[in-house]
Amino acid sequence: MIGAGDGEMGGKPDGLPIPNRSWATVVKPREKASVEQPTSINQRENLEKLKKSVNDVVMVEKAMRTRATNRMANSLFGKFLGKAPPLEVVRKSLTEIWRGMGPFSVSDMSNGFYLIHCEKPEMVESLMWEGPWTISGMVLQLTPWKDHFQPTFEKLDLAAVWVQLHHLPIEYWSGEVLELIGDSFGRLLKVDEHTEKLTRTKFARICVEIDLSKPLKRGFWIGDEENRCMVAIFYEDCRCFALIVV
Template sequence: MGKKITHSYLKSNLTDLWNPIEPLILIDLGCEFYIAKFNKHESMNKALYEGPWFVIESFLSTRLPQLPTELYDKEVLEKIGKKLGRLLKIDSCTSATLRGLYARICIQVLIDNPLQNEVQIGTHTQKVVYEGEGIMCTCCGTLGHVLWNCPHQKKEI
């Protein structure tokens, strides 16, 4: 994305997103690579299995709430991911059908394009929820700014 992320910014964001039960240890490896170290399995499992898997606006963990069980299929989830952006990962709990409230996939999207809030799967219209509050404008569906500074929002005079 052309932006460098500082160690403290990344650590703060990951701590907010993962909410580990212990202090997060983040090791800077250089060249914008980091290792998150956990002493407790619960913290590691929460980060690995509950996501979000990527930080900064171009990578999103996406929920498909109340997805019909017959659509919890790897090929169907791959098609959904490709309709929304570039599919990066299907959550292991979703692929093993261990979660029924929603399916979760990780996609990469172009930051300049508005996000879709639903996707058509045959005759079924599926709602799409993007995880990570505060990164997407609820007015225009674009990443990189929020409602209060949206250039598309009509200003009251």
């Protein structure tokens, strides 16, 4: 179902190269056939101007929308914390790294994002929790699929990383204390199984969601008014952070 706004279309925004042409003019044969690469249409500032001049709306019925979103059920969005390698390098590297986890596909999107589609939901869960994944030292940050995702307007401001808590007294290796610790410098997402069961006790290991716009914490003090201990934080496989430990 297609509906058009009743109001008059606004004029062409300044600086936006979108001439008022008919479809017949657009598809008119040219001397040399080529595939256009509309770089300007993917620039955020131009899209913001375009929003103000567009009134047409395509209405999607609920059942149709459900079918459309179901196709993306086992998908993730990814983006590198740093300059992304070429698509074929990403595909080849991830095929090696994720070998045996299940079939998947990778395609590139605008603004440096990638669409990763897995055949099974179990692989999606594994990719989210067994990372972070790196290619040539660059971290590939993964985030679950969400509807109405427009990569040009998205900003990678959160990252899920595994951290080691060194010198944390063993009595504090409990779920509620670890959650308190995780939330003090991010958001606790998961506690390592060995940490939960105390089967490996050199350091506590937790997965936290951190705000990339804020400085990384290098350690903290834990205790009460009478006794406190200093705990050092080690960020696993995150060389791009340039911060390791106190």
